[in-house]
Every structure is written in structure tokens, then in C-alpha cells.
Amino acid sequence: MTDxxxxxxxxxxxxxxxxxxLIERTKASVREEERIxxxxxxxxxxxxxxxxxxxxxxxxxxxxxxPEQKIISKAAGYADEKKREKRSAVRKxxxxxxxxxxxxxxxxxxxxxxxxxxxxxxxxxxFYEESAEAxxxxxxxxxxxxDAGASAELTTEGVSADMTVESAEEKMAVELxxxxxxxxxxxxxxxxxxxxEESAATSINEVQRSTEVRxxxxxxxxxxxxxxxxxxxxxxxTDLEKKKEAIVEDFADSALAVDYITIxxxxxxxxxxxxxxxxxxxxxxKTFLVRKEKTGWAAYVDAENGIGYVLRGEIExxxxxxxxxxxxxxxxxxxx
Amino acid sequence: xxxxEQITAxxxxxxxxxxxxxxxxxxxxxKADADDLFQEVFVRLVxxxxxxxxxxxxxxxxxxxxxxxxxxxxxxxxxxxxEFIEDEETLRGEEAYEPPSEHPVRGAxxxxxxxYRLAVHLFYFEELSVAxxxxxxxxxxxxxxxxxxxxxxxxxxxxxxxSG
Numbered sequence: 001m002t003d004x005x006x007x008x009x010x011x012x013x014x015x016x017x018x019x020x021x022l023i024e025r026t027k028a029s030v031r032e033e034e035r036i037x038x039x040x041x042x043x044x045x046x047x048x049x050x051x052x053x054x055x056x057x058x059x060x061x062x063x064x065x066x067p068e069q070k071i072i073s074k075a076a077g078y079a080d081e082k083k084r085e086k087r088s089a090v091r092k093x094x095x096x097x098x099x100x101x102x103x104x105x106x107x108x109x110x111x112x113x114x115x116x117x118x119x120x121x122x123x124x125x126x127f128y129e130e131s132a133e134a135x136x137x138x139x140x141x142x143x144x145x146x147d148a149g150a151s152a153e154l155t156t157e158g159v160s161a162d163m164t165v166e167s168a169e170e171k172m173a174v175e176l177x178x179x180x181x182x183x184x185x186x187x188x189x190x191x192x193x194x195x196x197e198e199s200a201a202t203s204i205n206e207v208q209r210s211t212e213v214r215x216x217x218x219x220x221x222x223x224x225x226x227x228x229x230x231x232x233x234x235x236x237x238t239d240l241e242k243k244k245e246a247i248v249e250d251f252a253d254s255a256l257a258v259d260y261i262t263i264x265x266x267x268x269x270x271x272x273x274x275x276x277x278x279x280x281x282x283x284x285x286k287t288f289l290v291r292k293e294k295t296g297w298a299a300y301v302d303a304e305n306g307i308g309y310v311l312r313g314e315i316e317x318x319x320x321x322x323x324x325x326x327x328x329x330x331x332x333x334x335x336x
Numbered sequence: 337x338x339x340x341e342q343i344t345a346x347x348x349x350x351x352x353x354x355x356x357x358x359x360x361x362x363x364x365x366x367k368a369d370a371d372d373l374f375q376e377v378f379v380r381l382v383x384x385x386x387x388x389x390x391x392x393x394x395x396x397x398x399x400x401x402x403x404x405x406x407x408x409x410x411x412x413x414x415x416x417x418x419e420f421i422e423d424e425e426t427l428r429g430e431e432a433y434e435p436p437s438e439h440p441v442r443g444a445x446x447x448x449x450x451x452y453r454l455a456v457h458l459f460y461f462e463e464l465s466v467a468x469x470x471x472x473x474x475x476x477x478x479x480x481x482x483x484x485x486x487x488x489x490x491x492x493x494x495x496x497x498x499s500g
Contacts, residue, residue, distance in 0.1 A: 005441050005491060006460040012439035013461045018357035018374065023349060026375045030345045033382040 261313040261324045263332065266300070270310055273300050283322040286329070290318065297321045303329055343394060345382040351391065352398050355462065359399065362457045363406035363450060373409065377402050399462070400472050403454065444494040452487035455480055 269289075272278055278291040281299075288299040288311075296314040299321070303309055309332070311325040356377055360370040380401055381394075388394045445456055454473065458464045466484075470477045 005495060006456075009441040009445060009456070010461055012442040013358055013457075015439070016354070016358050016361065018353040019371075022357070022371050022374060023353050026353070026378050027346055027349050029375055029379050030349060030382055033379050034345065037383060 258324045258327050258331075260296075260315050261311055261321070261328045263325075263328050264310045264312075266308045266310050269308065270300055272298060281318070281322060284326055286326065288322060288325065290322070299325055301325070301329065303332070343385060343388060343391065345378060345385050348381055348385070348394050348398070349378050352395060355395070356398055356402055358461070359402045359457065360406065362446070362453055363403070364409070369409065373402065373405055376405055380405075396468075396472060399458070399464075403473060406450075440495065440498055441491075444491050444498065447494055448487055448490055452483050452490065455483040456487045456491070459484055 272291045273289045275291060278289050281288045281290050286301050286303075288301045290297055290299045293312070296312065296316065297318060299311045301309055301311065309329065311321075311328065313321045313324060315321040315324060353374075357370065357374050360373040360377070361367070364370040364373055377398060381398065384397065385394075388397055445453055448456065451473075455469060458469045458472070459466070464472070466477050466480050469475075470480045473480070
């Protein structure tokens with residue numbers, strides 16, 4: 001059915017024609033349009049070709065021109081050339097100049113950024129280094145001093161002991177000096193501890209001071225940096241305390257324990273030897289009659305020379321007391 | 337190429353006047369607009385005639401330009417948004433286009449929406465293939481097929497109404 005309609009449609013449409021007047025009007029319009037187009041193209045061609053020809057002739061110098069024409073054409077050519085040059089001249093220097101300017105800007109920006117970064121990192125590192133050096137240096141110095149003092153004490157005592165042993169007339173003096181020496185050693189020890197504490201305190205103070213100075217200089221508090229500094233100071237303090245304890249322990253453990261022993265020559269056995277809580281301890285071939293006292297130990301021993309000695313010491317550990325006591329006896333034997 | 341075969345705008349008017357006129361009439365709402373469209377298409381041809389190498393080329397070009405110019409006409413703000421208070425024929429002094437009563441199918445086709453109308457005209461009268469119609473109207477082939485299908489359905493209804 002649709003095909004039937006479509007066939008009918010074809011027939012109906014075939015009967016429709018464009019009116020003649022319309023066709024004529026259209027043709028006239030078309031001809032007019034063609035003419036206009038032709039003229040336009042002609043003008044363009046003429047103009048374009050003529051200009052090209054004239055330029056070519058002027059440049060090649062083949063045309064004989066009237067003087068005024070020459071001037072005009074020269075001027076025109078010159079003007080054209082000038083324009084061209086100007087255009088090209090502008091183009092010539094514009095790009096390199098722009099590139100150079102961009103390069104300079106980039107370099108200056110990068111240098112500025114580096115400078116800012118460098119200053120900041122330099123300031124930070126300088127402060128850290130200073131505080132670290134101050135703190136650590138003073139601590140180390142204190143420790144070294146303490147060690148040096150301790151070792152000095154050892155050597156001086158040993159030397160003094162050796163020197164005083166040589167003459168028999170100075171036995172009493174030796175005893176006195178020994179007592180004095182022990183007292184002095186104790187005093188020095190106390191001084192050392194005090195000095196260590198002082199130096200630690202000063203180092204901590206210096207750390208804190210340097211921190212304050214740095215914060216002032218920077219102008220604003222850096223929480224992270226402050227925290228780090230506080231941690232450093234705390235760490236320094238704990239280190240110091242550990243060092244002190246170690247030094248004290250060293251004192252207890254070292255041969256200076258001998259100084260804690262007092263030795264006394266006796267003609268006969270003391271009364272405490274007969275007490276029930278007195279025990280006999282054999283140490284390096286010697287028999288020590290040992291009794292625990294309120295502070296430390298007391299012992300009676302018969303030395304190899306047949307003289308009896310009473311040893312007293314404020315040492316808690318019996319073995320150390322015996323060791324120290326034996327050493328003391330040994331020193332006496334050498335003296336005698 | 338012989339003189340008769342030389343492709344010029346004027347010879348194209350002689351050759352394709354009816355085709356362009358029928359197409360313009362099927363697209364425009366009145367005869368006057370169809371005449372304007374007819375003239376515009378051939379005047380435009382003048383500046384493009386050098387690009388066209390064969391008559392088939394010219395035919396396809398004319399169809400495409402007619403459709404585009406008609407579309408442009410309807411897309412104009414004036415035509416979209418201005419409604420005439422009085423009848424167009426009174427204003428223009430010409431009658432609005434109406435097919436004669438003895439052409440019922442044409443009448444029914446003119447009642448179809450413009451896209452369907454165009455597809456029907458190009459397919460059934462100009463005997464272009466679906467692919468050619470799609471190329472000319474810049475649509476997909478599927479779209480053209482569906483337009484033809486719907487156009488047939490609508491025509492059936494319209495013609496049934498008229499006959500009934």
C-alpha cells in the first residue's frame with residue numbers, strides 16, 4: 001500500500017515544475033554573481049601581479065623609469081623594505097631577548113630560593129652544633145676530669161705510699177698520712193662529685209641558654225626544635241647521672257676500698273675474738289677472726305711477722321673486706 | 337569536455353531547476369520562501385562551481401545546500417520567535433503554498449514533520465539510497481531508516497483519514 005502511495009507521490013511531484021520567471025530571475029542573478037566574481041578575481045590578479053612585477057623590476061633594476069617614478073618607486077620600495085626590515089628586525093631580536101629574560105628570571109628565582117634555604121639550614125645547624133658541643137663538651141670534660149681525678153688520686157696515693165714506706169722513721173707519719181690520704185681522697189671524691197654535678201648543671205644551663213638565644217634570634221618558637229632540645233638536655237642529664245653512679249660504683253669496686261680499712265697493731269687478741277659471733281675466715285693463707293659490727297666488719301689477724309693487727313672497715317661485703325684487709329697487711333709488710 | 341557538458345552555474349540551473357524547486361517547496365512553508373531558497377542555492381553555486389567535477393557532484397551539492405539553507409532559514413531567530421498577527425498571505429500578498437486537491441499524497445507528505453518529509457522526498461522521488469540520504473543530511477543510516485519507517489506509518493494514517 002505504501003508503494004502505491006509512493007508511486008502516486010512520484011507522479012504528483014513530477015507535475016511540479018519551477019516557474020519560468022523564477023528560472024529566468026535566477027539565471028540573471030547567477031550571471032550577475034559570475035560577473036562580480038570575475039571582476040574581483042581580475043582585480044586581485046591585476047593588482048597582485050602588477051605589484052609583484054614592479055617589485056621584481058625595481059629589485060633587478062631592469063626597468064628604465066622616469067626620475068619621479070624612480071623616486072616614488074624607490075621610496076615605496078624603501079618604505080616596503082623598511083617595513084619588512086622593521087618587522088623582521090623586531091622578530092630577530094625579540095625571541096633571543098625573551099629567552100634571555102626568561103633564563104635570568106629562572107636563575108634569580110632559583111638562587112633566591114637556595115639562599116633562603118641555605119640561611120635557614122645554616123642557622124638551624126649552627127645552633128644545634130653549638131648546643132651539642134656546649135652540652136657534650138662540658139659533660140665529657142666533667143667525666144674526663146672525674147676520671148683523671150680518680151686516676152690521679154690512685155697514682156698519688158700509690159706514689160705517696162711508696163715514698164713513705166722507704167724510711168722507718170715515718171711509720172707513724174705513714175699511718176697519719178694514710179688516714180689523711182683517705183680523708184683527702186674522700187674529700188676529693190666529694191669534690192669530684194660536686195664538680196661533676198656543677199659541670200652537668202652548667203652544661204644543661206648552657207644548653208638551655210643556647211636554646212633561648214636561638215629562639216630569640218629566630219623570633220618564633222619552633223616546637224619541634226624545642227622538643228628536640230629538651231630531649232637532648234634530658235638525655236644529657238640521664239647520661240650524667242649514669243656516669244655519676246658508675247663513678248661511685250667504680251670507687252667502691254676499685255683498689256681504693258683499701259682506704260676504707262683501718263689497721264691497728266695490737267699486742268694481744270682483742271676481746272671480740274672470744275665472742276660467739278666471731279668467725280674465722282682463711283684468706284690467702286691468713287686466718288682472719290671476723291666479726292660483724294654496726295658499720296662494716298672488724299677482724300683480727302696474726303701477720304707473718306708475728307704481730308697481731310686489728311682491721312676495721314666500713315665495707316659491707318665480707319670478701320671485699322678481707323681482700324682489702326689483706327692488701328693493707330701486704331702494704332704494711334712491705335713497709336716493714 | 338564539450339560545450340554542452342561544461343559545468344557552469346547557468347547550465348546547472350537549466351538541468352536541476354525542477355529538482356531544487358521541488359525540494360525547496362517541500363521544505364519551506366510558502367512559495368515565496370521556496371523561490372528565495374531556489375535563487376540562493378544557485379547563486380551560491382557560482383562561487384563553488386569550480387570545485388565540482390561532475391554532474392552527480394553538482395546534484396549532490398545542490399541537494400545538500402538546499403537542505404542546509406532551508407534549515408538555516410528555520411533556525412533564524414525571526415522565524416523561530418516571531419508570529420504573524422495576520423495571515424502570511426495577507427502580509428505577503430501571496431497565497432501560502434497548498435498542493436492541489438488532486439494531489440492528496442503530496443498534501444499528506446507536506447503535513448509530515450520536515451525531517452520525515454525530506455527523507456520521503458529524497459527516497460521516493462529523487463530515488464537516493466539510504467546511504468546517500470544519510471550522507472546528504474549528515475545523519476546515520478539507521479536514523480534515516482527509522483524516519484522513513486515512521487513517515488510511512490504517518491502517511492498511512494493521514495491518507496486513511498482523508499479517504500475515510
